[in-house]
Amino acid sequence: MSISIKNSIAILNATWIGINPDTTVDTISIDSRSLQNSEHTLFFALTGPNNDAHHYINDLIANGVQNFVVTFIPEECKDRANFLIVENTLVALQQFASYYRSLFHFPIIGLTGSNGKTIVKEWLNFLLSPDYNVIRSPKSYNSQVGVPLSVIAINEKHNLGIFEAGISTVNEMDKLEKIIKPTIGILTNIGSSHDEGFTNLEEKIQQKMLLFQNAAVLIYQKNSEVEKYISAKTNPFSWSYKEENADVFVFKKETENQQTTLFYTYKNNNYQLKIPFIDKASVENAVSSLMVLLYFGYESSVIQSRMEMLFPVEMRLEVKNGINNCSIIDDSYSSDFQSLKIALDVLESQNKFKKKTVILSDIFQSGFPNEQLYAKVAQLIISNKINRVIGIGETISEFKDQFLNCITFKTTADFIANFDKLDFSNESILIKGARSFQFEEIVTLLEEKTHETVLEINLNAISYNLNFFKSKLKPKVKIMVMVKAFGYGNGGLEIAKLLEHHKVDYLGVAFADEGISLKNGGIKLPIMVLNPENTSFSAIIQHQLEPEIYSLKGLHAFLKIAKQKNLQHFPIHIKVDTGMHRLGFEENTVDELIATLKGNSTVKVQSILSHMATSDDAKHYDFALSQIQLFDRLSSKIRNELDVKPIRHILNTSGISNFPEAQFDMVRLGIGLYGVSNDENEQKELETVGTLKSIISQIRIIPAGDSVGYGRRFMAEKQTKVATIPIGYADGISRAWGNGIGFVSIKEQQAPILGSVCMDMLMVDVTQIECAEGDDVIIFGESPTVSYIAQKLHTIPYEILTSISQRVKRVFYR
Known part of the structure; x- marks a missing residue:
């Protein structure tokens, strides 16, 4: 593609305001985060119910992008790029594509x-x-x-x-x-x-x-x-x-x-x-x-x-844990130029390491001559800052010299034969190959070996849910996302990488070790530690984490260490207790708090926060309002007497929806990110993030009168077909979910749990289900949902999610 900005004006019926009407564009983009954006990219600033790409134009200009289709020009961007102004940027994108198709x-x-x-x-x-x-x-x-x-x-x-x-x-x-x-x-x-x-x-x-x-x-x-x-x-x-x-x-x-x-x-x-x-x-x-x-x-x-050679189609791209502390992006069923560009963007959004490797087969059906194709692929590799390319195939081997730090093999078998000579450790690896190369064998070699129960995390759903809640915020209100408790059981670092990719303002963790793990994983976002122990203050400072301070004892302890380390303006977060009565400075201690901080230059009050006790319960609406009012009064007092302007925040997930007038400067998004809401109508708007899956290990038929499991708590009244699933309470399944209370889904049908849940297994009734050993089993996801399980067990979805053991492999996919 090579289209001039002048021609684009007519194609889109746009108004042009810019610096160079003779510029040509050769790529189209809607993703501000893509490393493939360049001076010849035409960026369409799409605006949706949950996001507005106009907010990212300033950063794009700083990164070299010069051409934009917009509905308005942000004030700080005027006279700095070429702008095509249209009524609707999505309609404009469709008009551009329609014109291009006509060629x-x-x-x-x-x-x-x-x-x-x-x-x-x-x-x-x-x-x-x-x-x-x-x-x-x-x-x-x-x-x-x-x-x-x-x-x-x-x-x-x-x-x-x-x-x-x-x-x-x-x-x-x-x-x-x-x-x-x-x-x-x-x-x-x-x-x-x-x-x-x-x-x-x-x-x-x-x-x-x-x-x-x-x-x-x-x-x-x-x-x-x-x-x-x-x-x-x-x-x-x-x-x-x-x-x-x-x-x-x-x-x-x-x-x-x-x-x-x-x-x-x-x-x-x-x-x-x-x-x-x-x-x-x-x-x-x-x-x-x-x-x-x-x-x-x-x-x-x-x-x-x-x-007769047709094959099952893998419909998604997966992120998996690999050997030697590697992360694997598994896209091993297709190899074409367009999907390579998409896969490289995913690699960047999920990258945990400084080192990035791409294992790439010959590319088919690009439409370009091979010389031009592999020159374009090499440019993509450079744009995405890939450290090593491993090429597999006759053709890519011929163009090895196009790439820096590239080794090639003629066949997948050659690669496997030399696998032990290759070093894979502490890196992100994109595996991208045409089906004929059977790269699933490479995935098997590189994938961490775990048992067959997995928690699948839909990264697209996390992005959707994040944007859903962001759409509820007033302009300039920041967002902190909670990734404590291993990302509510879903996986901390991988989700943190995605949130960093989406440019959230803050991450929140419960304890210092969670934050240290994220920092060691390469996360650069500011991270607030909500429940820091005094013994962790030195480690918090060392890893540039930001502690929540909730008591005079804790404040004095932190100030002492900060003074010893000669710190200046180290960020801290002051928590005030407005009625939760869990942690925080109470009203009668605020004066002493102010006196202690006044004139102290070793720390900087980065934010003032509190926590609502009843933001999800309409019965306690008045109490919630009283918390908000007290927070406003106490935080204003601290700000005024210290002459500072910290970020103020009190709302959690349900507060975002129920108390929009109390957004202050920032909100804290928690379980809503993971697709769970206390409001039935809002729940319909959210997407399911986690699906806990296993398989059928064995099927047996027992006669009437036989029992199943420990304590013979299930007795068959008739001939019953029983399936055994390799998941139990050591994986996080509550024993209370057994004995006919709970069920799993097999072939989209409910299979009741028989008898007691064992440590590593549970048994279900599949008498009415046509199924076989090895078939997939849904423990929770679309059915049963986490909320449904929580309701039946008289608990909350948080407990269900955070109970899933870390021995259960997390698989992230798009």
């Missing part, structure tokens, strides 16, 4: 549906790439923002596009159709996902069909409801299991070795095809892929040879 005239496949879009897209890329130079949506980039970013990645060497479009309500698909402009349409399965955005199923179908209003052909499972909305310009190309008048009639038969044989009739000829799946969804997705190959005119022998 290309090769076939474009557009996919939509409730389920299967990404899988069909990835399979079609695999099936068609031997014959086409394919550009496709990276990951699941199918939204109002993701689609334009996907389309803008097209270049002159591509000759086939595959883009997915996802909508959650009305009046969205028409915008995406103008950007994708598909010539070939595929409607995948229509299910219940995102039903809440539509009045009924018919409206949902009608809205999704708008993607195909100008397509030459539509591939779909024959359905009269769908056919009502097929445009007169569009040729239907249908398949069916039931209706023999479909263009392709399919009969499926499950065979041995987890395979399905498809018998299909097309143009009065009969064929058969084996695929390596038996589940309903995968078979449907395979049929959609088959239909494309038939439409493109492939021979049945080619169809068979390619489709």
Whole structure:
């Protein structure tokens, strides 16, 4: 891409105010944190319900970005860059993508549906790439923002596009159709996902069909409801299991070795095809892929040879603990230029170490000649400050000299053979490879070995929840996020890295060792220690942590050490007790506090805080107001008499929502970040962050009269199928959750817990569930939720989350 700012003005119908109208742009960005932003980036300052990118323009200019699409120019940025002023920056991004799409005239496949879009897209890329130079949506980039970013990645060497479009309500698909402009349409399965955005199923179908209003052909499972909305310009190309008048009639038969044989009739000829799946969804997705190959005119022998090699698609990028104190970014199922850019951004957002390594296979379907491609990849590596590149593949080996500190291997087997000669320790490692290179073997080598119970942490959900609460704040109100108790059980350092990436103002921990661990992990954000012991003050000073001071005894102890170390203006946080009666200076000690601090230059009052006891309980609304009023009075007194202007903060998560008038200078976000709210309506707005998963270790059938577990607390009244799950109270599962009170989810069905929860195992009733050993088990997540478990156990979600043992591996993913 090379488009001048002058041309962009006309494309966007924008007003230009700037310093150089002759500048050209070659990349588009919406992420202010990306290290790939440069002087030739056109940055769209998107504004959403939870965030406004205009706040980051000043920092972007300081980092060299010169071109912006904005709705207004921030005061401090005037006369410092090129600005294209528009009414709506998201609409402008979509207009830009629509214009850019119009420059290309090769076939474009557009996919939509409730389920299967990404899988069909990835399979079609695999099936068609031997014959086409394919550009496709990276990951699941199918939204109002993701689609334009996907389309803008097209270049002159591509000759086939595959883009997915996802909508959650009305009046969205028409915008995406103008950007994708598909010539070939595929409607995948229509299910219940995102039903809440539509009045009924018919409206949902009608809205999704708008993607195909100008397509030459539509591939779909024959359905009269769908056919009502097929445009007169569009040729239907249908398949069916039931209706023999479909263009392709399919009969499926499950065979041995987890395979399905498809018998299909097309143009009065009969064929058969084996695929390596038996589940309903995968078979449907395979049929959609088959239909494309038939439409493109492939021979049945080619169809068979390619489709028998279809594979499960990994839908997400995972962050895992590795050997020798390494962190692994596992993106081992695809290798293309666009997804490499995304993966490098994730590596930076999750990087814990000074050293960064990328293990990279040959890159396919970039659309660029190899010389140009690997020059671009090398520039990405430089921009992202990668210390070492390990290349695997014939082609990347030829371009080894493009990279600094690069070693290469011709095959994955060569790498594995030399693994013991390579040093991997105290570094972040991005593993990025095309499926044919089988980089999952490399992940297995580098991954820390733990048992099969894992707590999966959705980093996208954390980002969403953070922005949800930030959207409730008044301008210039700061935000402290609590990462104490190992990030409420979710993992402290990884979440702290993400929060630092999102530029929160402060982190809060309970004890000094938690803060020291974060600092040793590379966190540079200021960290407040809420419950510092006097014996930890020296370590707090050494690691540049900031202590909460809540008593005269503690203040005198800290001042003594501060004086011995000749400190000047070391930040401390003064806590006042306004009614919680846990920690803090009471009103009758505030005068002595002021007298002690007056004229003392060894410390600086960085903030004054208090803690609300009943911010989540409407019954105690008046008490909460009295706390706020007392805090205002005491903190104002301290400020005035010391002549200082510290940050003031009293609100916790529920306080942010229930007492917006008391935001003062900062708020403290805690469990809300992790997707838990005391308010039912607010809970619906938050995304689930943690999913505790395990597997079925063993299944047995016991007769009536037999018992299960210690103490024979479950006695079978009838023949019962029992599954054993390798998780117990040593992992944090309360024993009170057993004996039929609790359940786990298997195949989206509830399996009641039988008898007592053991130290390392629990047993469940799966009599009514079709399942097998090795199947996934959800301990908590979407069902049961942490809040539901807490309610049944007469406790609070905090206790459930923080009880999960650190022997349970945390897996972070996007």
